[in-house]
Amino acid sequence: MSVMFTVSPDFAPDRLSGWYIFNTWLQKQSAEAIHLEMYNHYQDLHQAIAEDKIDLIYANPFDAAMLVREKGFLPLVRAKGESDEAIIAVNADSNINDVADLKPNTRVAFTDDPDVRLMGMIMLEPADLHTGNIVPLLSDNHVLVAKHLLKGEADVGIILAEAYDNLSGMIKKQLRVLVRSQISVIYHSLMIGPRLQNRRDDFQKILVAMDKDEKGNGVLNALGFSAWQKIEDEEMEFMIDLMDTLNT
Amino acid sequence: MIVDMKPEDIVGEYREATLTYYDGKSRKVLYTELETPYPDGKLIVSTTTPDGVISHVNRAFVEMSGYSEAELLGAPHSILRHPDMPAAAFKDLWDTVLRGEKWQGFVKNLRKDGGYYWVKATVIPNVRGGKVVGYTSVRRKPSRSKVDECIALYPTLF
Numbered sequence: 001m002s003v004m005f006t007v008s009p010d011f012a013p014d015r016l017s018g019w020y021i022f023n024t025w026l027q028k029q030s031a032e033a034i035h036l037e038m039y040n041h042y043q044d045l046h047q048a049i050a051e052d053k054i055d056l057i058y059a060n061p062f063d064a065a066m067l068v069r070e071k072g073f074l075p076l077v078r079a080k081g082e083s084d085e086a087i088i089a090v091n092a093d094s095n096i097n098d099v100a101d102l103k104p105n106t107r108v109a110f111t112d113d114p115d116v117r118l119m120g121m122i123m124l125e126p127a128d129l130h131t132g133n134i135v136p137l138l139s140d141n142h143v144l145v146a147k148h149l150l151k152g153e154a155d156v157g158i159i160l161a162e163a164y165d166n167l168s169g170m171i172k173k174q175l176r177v178l179v180r181s182q183i184s185v186i187y188h189s190l191m192i193g194p195r196l197q198n199r200r201d202d203f204q205k206i207l208v209a210m211d212k213d214e215k216g217n218g219v220l221n222a223l224g225f226s227a228w229q230k231i232e233d234e235e236m237e238f239m240i241d242l243m244d245t246l247n248t
Numbered sequence: 249m250i251v252d253m254k255p256e257d258i259v260g261e262y263r264e265a266t267l268t269y270y271d272g273k274s275r276k277v278l279y280t281e282l283e284t285p286y287p288d289g290k291l292i293v294s295t296t297t298p299d300g301v302i303s304h305v306n307r308a309f310v311e312m313s314g315y316s317e318a319e320l321l322g323a324p325h326s327i328l329r330h331p332d333m334p335a336a337a338f339k340d341l342w343d344t345v346l347r348g349e350k351w352q353g354f355v356k357n358l359r360k361d362g363g364y365y366w367v368k369a370t371v372i373p374n375v376r377g378g379k380v381v382g383y384t385s386v387r388r389k390p391s392r393s394k395v396d397e398c399i400a401l402y403p404t405l406f
Contacts, residue, residue, distance in 0.1 A: 099288065100392065123289055125368070128391045181289040185306065237376065238384070242293065245370040245386040248352060 002033035003055035003196055006048065008188060009039050010060060010113040010160060013141075018222035019058075025219045029206045030199065042112045055193040060084075061186045062114035065240040072194040075231035077207045082225065083187045085161035086119035088178040091149045099179055102127035102156065109137040109145040109154035115186060118246055120158025123179045146171050185242060189231055204230055250324050252276040258362040265331035269324075270338070277331055282363035284312065292367065292387040298380055300325045314360035325385070330358040334405035345373050345383055354390050354398045366395045 005026075007019050016038065023036040034056065039045040048054055049063070049071060059067055061084060067073035090096050106129060110117045121131065137154050139145045142163035148154035150171070161180060164172075190207065192200050210216035211227035220227065252275055255262075260280040268274040292312055295304040305320045313320065313328060320327070329338070333356055344351040351371045356364050367387035373380045 122388055126286075126288070126389045126391045128393055179288040182308075183289075183291050185291075185293060234376075237374070238295070241372055241374055241384045242386060245350070245372050245384060246291075246388075248350060248370060 002035045005034050005036045005056040007058040008060040021222050022219050055196045058190050060115050065243050073191040075236040076190045077228035078187050078189045078231050079225040080227040080229040083184050085181045086116045087161050087164050087180045088123050089157045089175045092174050092176045099127050104133040107135040107154045109139050109148040110158040116160045119181050250275050253278040262362045278362050280362040284365045286389040295382050295384045296325050297382050328357040330356045332356050334402050336405045366390050
């Protein structure tokens with residue numbers, strides 16, 4: 001029987017092939033038949049999680065809490081040195097120079113990425129903005145958030161910092177970063193579900209050693225990572241507690 | 249261990265106050281009117297033991313408090329207590345987390361140099377295997393309007 005692997009829909013589009021290559025590598029190394037299923041939207045991912053279809057997942061920190069507490073998932077590894085950060089951007093010509101300048105009914109563009117939205121809304125709190133007094137503009141991806149800003153359809157945009165950094169120079173020239181988060185302790189994690197947990201140690205060993213292997217190192221490059229780093233259970237619990245404090 | 253604040257650590261003109269904590273211990277604090285603005289985009293994170301002794305701090309905590317990491321680890325979290333903060337606020341914090349619930353409030357914190365900074369703080373119990381093993385506190389930038397409300401409210405709670 002094959003197991004199902006998925007990646008949080010906020011993966012960078014140019015890493016899509018990298019995840020397929022990784023899946024092939026992981027199948028060979030673990031001798032498990034692993035099927036990779038990519039979802040474009042969180043709604044579809046959450047439905048699959050609810051139906052217990054997933055066994056392995058590169059999870060957004062927001063989902064990690066639910067996966068551990070409600071679905072019995074355990075952490076395996078995280079990408080070494082990587083953390084999730086968000087930025088608040090405005091049109092370069094905007095007269096907004098400080099978050100504190102923002103007023104209720106500000107038009108805020110964001111994607112359905114839950115942790116980026118959470119970090120972004122926290123950065124808007126100093127202006128007394130919250131989900132109840134903004135005009136939300138839900139966008140399909142981070143490029144469309146940028147486009148809303150360029151067209152003057154949104155006053156501010158919440159963008160994953162990595163996605164912002166990867167926007168074309170042409171787009172970035174027309175935008176300005178108002179705030180960039182420096183949280184450092186929130187990250188995506190590769191997690192293993194209950195059906196596969198008897199192989200947790202094996203998977204952890206394979207992944208932690210991946211950068212030492214020539215082929216493995218190439219696969220990591222395709223994902224934009226330098227190495228995998230083991231996540232201790234307490235580290236994951238700490239991040240879940242953190243997400244809990246932020247989610248209010 | 250919590251010790252009295254030292255005049256040589258203080259920047260600017262200061263006043264003195266003696267704080268008495270819930271456990272009966274007291275500390276002489278020296279404080280000024282110099283505010284350090286909360287930096288955009290940062291979170292101050294710390295964890296404590298169940299008794300409120302600091303067991304982990306992040307870099308933002310060190311930067312904003314003015315203490316070194318070594319000075320903070322092992323110190324009670326009340327090392328940050330400012331004399332303008334009413335004891336009732338901390339009683340509410342402890343009553344809430346001891347019930348196993350999340351506490352949120354606006355807090356004026358005292359720096360090592362006698363200055364202060366305002367935060368929006370959230371504290372949650374760390375439950376492991378059904379047992380509270382400590383508390384995590386995360387502070388973020390508060391809105392000025394909420395700080396102004398607290399500046400008006402807190403003096404009435406003494």
